[in-house]
Amino acid sequence: MSKEKFIEAVNKSYTTSLPSIYLGAGIFEGGIVGEAKVNLALRMMNRHGLVTGATGSGKTRTLQLIAEQLSAAGVPVFMPDIKGDLSGFAKEGATNEKITERANALGVQYQPSAFPVELYSLSGKIGAQMRATVTEFGPVLLSKILELNDTQTGVLNVVFKYADDKNLPIVDFNDLKKVLNHLTEGAGAAEIKNDYGKISSASSGTILRKIVSLEQQGVDQIFGETSFDVDDLFQKVDGRGVISLLNVSDVQTQPALFSTFLLALLAEIYQRLPEAGDLDKPKLIFFLDEAHLLFKDAPKAFMDQIEQIIRLIRSKGVGIFFCTQLTQDVPASVLSQLGNRVHHVIRAFTPNDVKALKETIKTFPKSEFYEMEQQFTQLGTGQAFITVLNEKGIPTETVVTHLAPPASLMGPLTAAEYQETLEESEGYKKYKDAVDPQSAFEILSERMKAEAEQQEEEREEKAPRATSRKQEKSTFESVISSPVAKQVGKEIVRGVFGMLFGTTTPRRRSTRRKSGGLF
Known part of the structure; x- marks a missing residue:
């Protein structure tokens, strides 16, 4: 195969008249071919995507490259910052010899640029506090965090159903514990027996202990008010989409927590947005880094919710890109929905690695330009196998691509720069202080207080009659006992x-x- 035929094939697959982002240039027989440009049409980005590769292969910089160009095109982006090293979006990159060499090989001019960034966190310590009410989270996602079995999840469903029926807002863990105790040992136990079913003290006790365990780990602050408004993810500054970073570096030891929180956020976006159909560019691109954490030990109800969101949110103008090490980290039912693929090097060191490599290759369109299995293991840092959907929705030619360098700083801001960015943030000011509204805890406490006062009044009403009878008896006894x-x-x-x-x-x-x- 000739170089000219390679260029023709790549340009035929990837050239588009629609707004697009530039990923890089094709590699043919070990050399970078700048004329073979690999583009991804913005219109196709709501068909979702997958970025995979071994540790150190360049996945994070690929995400950075894509997010920057989306922002420049006016598309807001949300992405978790797992290691706390993506804050460099807010500062333009520095030119060096390697970047200049890469740009020249691609046939492009490197232009450093900064992008509008909003910093968030789940703890509120390293970003604007992202919160959600327990009600917004729902029983399925909360069960995933608490690691409940099916029986305990069923109990949690009863608690949420009762709270909905009785207009008891469950804002935080105090509300949840109050309602659970009310339905197990309080007046609510008899009330729910016929309509909802009895809750055993064993199941209730287990759930309470797991809630307390989370509280001791200090993660209960993500539940409460002011709840995060998903409209804040769709902001633009000077025509550029805001890149919202959720810094989870301080809660890395609770991967189930932040991965499930991301899904809860995505579920709320799905519920809030109207149908939009096919747009020239998406309303929002949502990245899910370390995606394998989302699916680990996931119960069926949880998986059903993920699959439904992935399948239907496309029509609302939102694209989702999963990022993980292996294609096999993503369930087949979800993988089938991901039309755009960027696969970095796979290390075939073990029999399982070889098996995973062969299975991954089967998911790509066949190429007449590469020996796929051999090429996959020889990719350098910043290189990847790419296939996307063209403007007609057809998978493009599989191309080994030398990716373009990001325009912003490839690393974190300094502590002083980070703090300055945070203090200038409107989101940080908006969500800094927690609010304690009237919710299930207060409502049930007031109800119990009123019932106790009523019982006391009834006792006081009965007391005079009893005293009168006692006095009459005492008078009679004193008379008959006289000499x-x-x-x-x-x-x-x-x-x-x-x-x-x-x-x-x-x-x-x-x-x-x-x-x-x-x-």
Whole structure:
């Protein structure tokens, strides 16, 4: 195959009249061919995508490259910052020998640039506080964080259903614990028995212990008000889309927490946005880095929710890109929805690695330009196998691509720069202070207080009657126990017994005879 035929094939697949982002140039027989430009049409980015590769292969910089060009095109981006090293978006990159060499090989001019950035965190310590109410999170996602079994998840469903039916907002963990106790040991236990089913103290106790465990880890602050407004993810500054970074470097030890939080955020976006159909460019691109954490030990209900969102959110103008090490980290039902693929080098060191490599190759369109299995293991840093959907929705030619360098700083801001960016953030000011609204805890506490007061009033109403009867009894007892009463009582008893035994009348007759009778 000739170089000219290679250029023709690549340009035929990737050239588009629609707005697009430039990924890099094709590699043919080990050399970079600047004329073979690899582009991704913005219109196709809501068909979702996948970025994979071994550690150190350049995945993070690929995400940075894509996010920058989306922002420049006016498309907002949301992405987690797993290691805390993506804040460099806010500062223009520095030209050096390697970057200049790469740009020259691609046939492009390197133009350093900074991009509008909003910094968020789940702790509130290293970014604007991202919160969600427990109700917004829902029982399925909360069960994933708490690592509940099916029975315990069913109990949590009952708690949420009861709270919805009784207008009891569950904002934070205090609300959740209050409702759970109310339905297990409180007045609500009898109330739900027929309509919802009885909650065992064993299941309730297990859920409570797991909630307390999360509280001790200090992650309960993500539940509460002010709840994060997803509209803030769609902001633009001077025509550029804002890149919203969720810095999770301080909660890396709770991967299930932040990965599930991302899905909850995505679910709310799906619920809030109207149908949009096919747009010239997406409303938002949502990156899910370390995607394997999202699917690890995921229950069926959780997987069903993910699949539904991935399948349907496209029509609302939102694209989702998963980033992980292996294609096999993503379930087949989700993988089938990902039309755009960027695969960095795969290290085939073990039999399992070789098997994974062969399975990955099967997911790519066949290429007449490469020995796929051999080429995959020989990719350098910043190089990747790429296939995307063209403007007609057809998978493009598989091309080994030398990726363009990002325009912003490839690394984190300094501590001083980070703090300055944070203090200038409107989001940081908006979400800094927590709000404690009236919710299930207060409502149930007031209800229990009112019931206790009513019971006390009823006891007080009954108390005077009981006291009156006691006083009457005491008066009677005091009268009959007096000396006079005792003497009277004796006489009465004598009289009664005398009458019964006939002794009273003869005694009076005998007295009359002795007192001077007529005989």
